[in-house]
Amino acid sequence: xxxxxxxxxxxxxxxxxxxxxxxxxxxxxxxxxxxxxxxxxxxxxxxxxxxxxxxxxxxxxxxxxxxxxxxxxxxxxxxxxxxxxxxxxxxxxxxxxxxxxxxxxxxxxxxxxxxxxxxxxxxxxxxxxxxxxxxxxxxxxxxxxxxxxxxxxxxxxxxxxxxxxxxxxxxxxxxxxxxxxxxxxxxxxxxxxxxxxxxxxxxxxxxxxxxxxxxxxxxxxxxxxxxxxxxxxxxxxxxxxxxxxxxxxxxxxxxxxxxxxxxxxxxxxxxxxxxxxxxxxxxxxxxxxxxxxxxxxxxxxxxxxxxxxxxxxxxxxxxxxxxxxxxxxxxxxxxxxxxxxxxxxxxxxxxxxxxx
Numbered sequence: 497x498x499x500x501x502x503x504x505x506x507x508x509x510x511x512x513x514x515x516x517x518x519x520x521x522x523x524x525x526x527x528x529x530x531x532x533x534x535x536x537x538x539x540x541x542x543x544x545x546x547x548x549x550x551x552x553x554x555x556x557x558x559x560x561x562x563x564x565x566x567x568x569x570x571x572x573x574x575x576x577x578x579x580x581x582x583x584x585x586x587x588x589x590x591x592x593x594x595x596x597x598x599x600x601x602x603x604x605x606x607x608x609x610x611x612x613x614x615x616x617x618x619x620x621x622x623x624x625x626x627x628x629x630x631x632x633x634x635x636x637x638x639x640x641x642x643x644x645x646x647x648x649x650x651x652x653x654x655x656x657x658x659x660x661x662x663x664x665x666x667x668x669x670x671x672x673x674x675x676x677x678x679x680x681x682x683x684x685x686x687x688x689x690x691x692x693x694x695x696x697x698x699x700x701x702x703x704x705x706x707x708x709x710x711x712x713x714x715x716x717x718x719x720x721x722x723x724x725x726x727x728x729x730x731x732x733x734x735x736x737x738x739x740x741x742x743x744x745x746x747x748x749x750x751x752x753x754x755x756x757x758x759x760x761x762x763x764x765x766x767x768x769x770x771x772x773x774x775x776x777x778x779x780x781x782x783x784x785x786x787x788x789x790x791x792x793x794x795x796x797x798x799x800x801x802x803x804x805x806x807x808x809x810x811x812x813x814x815x816x817x818x819x820x821x822x823x824x825x826x827x828x829x830x831x832x833x834x835x836x837x838x839x840x841x842x843x844x845x846x847x848x849x850x851x852x
Contacts, residue, residue, distance in 0.1 A: 518547050518852045519587025521613060523597045523604050525553035526564050529717075529740055530689050531769055532593040532620055537567075538668050542842055544571045546852060548587075551575040554596040578604070583611060588850060590616040590641075598637075599627020606636040614638045616849065618663075622650050622764050632657060641849060644788045647766040661849050665767045666842040667833075672746060672776035674830040676823060677753050682816045684756040684782075685714035687748055687770045690740055692725050693763040700729045702758055702805070706812045710734075716748050717741070749777045753822060754815050756808065757783045768792050775799065775833035778826035782811045792836060798829040 526540060527533035543549060551568055553559060556577040568575050589608045591597035597604045598617060609615045618641040619628065631637060632655055640660040642648035648662050684703065688694050696702055703713050717740035731737065738748070749755070755774035759765060765787040772792060774781055781799035783789045793799040800811035815822045 517587045518850070519585075520547040520549045520850065521581075521585065521587060521589045521608065522549060522551045523554075523589060523591040523608070524594050525551060525558045525561075526567065528745065532618075534769065535592060535620075535665055538666050538671075540568070540571060540573060541668055542666055542839060543846065544573055546843070546847065547850065549573045552578055552581065554594065554602075581608075581611075585611045585613045587613060588616060589613040590618075592618040592641075593620045593625075595625045598625050598631050603627060603631060603636075605631055606634075609636045609638070616641060618642065619651060620647065620766050622647070622766065624651075624654070629654065639849065643767040644791065646764070646788055650764075661845065663845050663849060664836065664842070665769055665772075666839070667769065667772055667776065667837045668839070669776050669834050669837045672749070672773050674776065674778045674827070675750055676778065677750075677826070679819070680753075681710060681712045682708060682754075683712040683714060683752050684708070684754045684812060685712075685716075685736075685748075685752045686755060686757050687716050687745065687774070688757075690717045690719035690722055691763075692721050693760045695722060695725065696758045696760050699758065700726055700731065700735075702808075703756070705805075706756075706809050708812060708816055711816070712736070714738070714748070714751055716743065745773060746777065749774050749779050752779045754812060755779045755781045755783075756812060757781065758808065759784060759787070765789070772833050772836060775829040776837070778830045780815055780822060780825045780829055782808060782815075784808075792833075793829075794832065798825065798832045 520543065524533065524536050526537045540549065551573055559565060559575060559577065565575065585608060589605065596602050605615050605617060615637050616639040617637045619625065620643050638659060640655060640657055642660065642662050643665050645662060648660065652660060712734055714736040716738040718737040755771060757771060767788050771781050771783060771789065775798065781793055783793065783799065783801055785801050785803050789801050793801050795801045800807065802808045802811060
């Protein structure tokens with residue numbers, strides 16, 4: 497395939513490197529903070545069943561995080577620093593939304609492509625990282641992966657690349673077992689990385705004007721930046737504003753009866769990991785339209801996809817007033833999320849991506 501360089505209009509040839517082994521180098525490090533790193537926690541578990549994996553973090557000090565080196569050891573996954581890699585490599589390289597991999601001074605993708613690896617890149621955002629387009633246009637990325645149609649449709653026209661796959665995010669459903677909610681104070685909340693763009697300007701007012709009866713509001717993860725965004729608002733005792741990882745994701749989601757997830761007007765959710773995690777546990781999602789949620793939620797059956805504020809209000813009031821409905825929708829949401837996260841389906845798709 498040839499494309500025109502946008503700077504000089506010269507033709508650039510893009511050819512995919514041949515794969516000669518199932519050796520996979522992952523240029524990222526797992527974490528429960530950040531969507532791409534959390535994605536890696538579950539993806540590594542899936543890939544390790546059919547790929548020989550070495551994890552290479554951005555920074556050598558990350559290899560001192562015993563929680564994660566133990567995790568990799570238990571999966572039979574190797575790990576090392578970039579400087580420990582040999583000059584010639586055999587296999588494939590992959591990273592998701594990692595700016596160190598795709599551009600900048602390090603431009604890992606270029607270096608490992610030149611060392612012989614077939615390079616795979618996934619941008620799960622709706623913007624381009626510094627140096628990303630040049631790295632792709634110069635032919636240092638062989639395969640592109642996207643978590644959703646909307647992410648693919650937003651980025652692919654600019655990439656001008658012929659080798660791509662849509663691969664939904666994988667979540668190990670065993671990490672988020674279904675649990676019936678007890679009779680208690682009706683509790684709504686949300687879970688996401690501490691990104692101010694994910695919160696609407698009116699967020700606390702948005703929750704409180706749902707006109708619920710003696711509700712509890714729980715939010716994780718709350719940061720100084722988010723607190724500063726809402727410094728104009730006085731949060732009462734009905735609010736639990738939790739720092740990142742103050743509770744496990746599972747315990748936090750078990751504490752909610754409804755996952756109420758309005759988003760900032762400049763933010764687009766490319767998939768919806770925390771929403772699917774909530775669904776798996778039996779927490780009913782109440783989310784806004786215009787994102788990827790319509791592919792995850794059957795409106796009125798496994799959750800609510802809301803066009804207007806009144807839709808949020810009516811859905812939350814209905815869930816609070818009708819415990820039987822809440823329980824039934826929670827069960828259906830969990831079952832639907834298990835289909836979304838079927839490991840056999842995800843394994844088949846990833847084997848095509850890795851060409852093994």
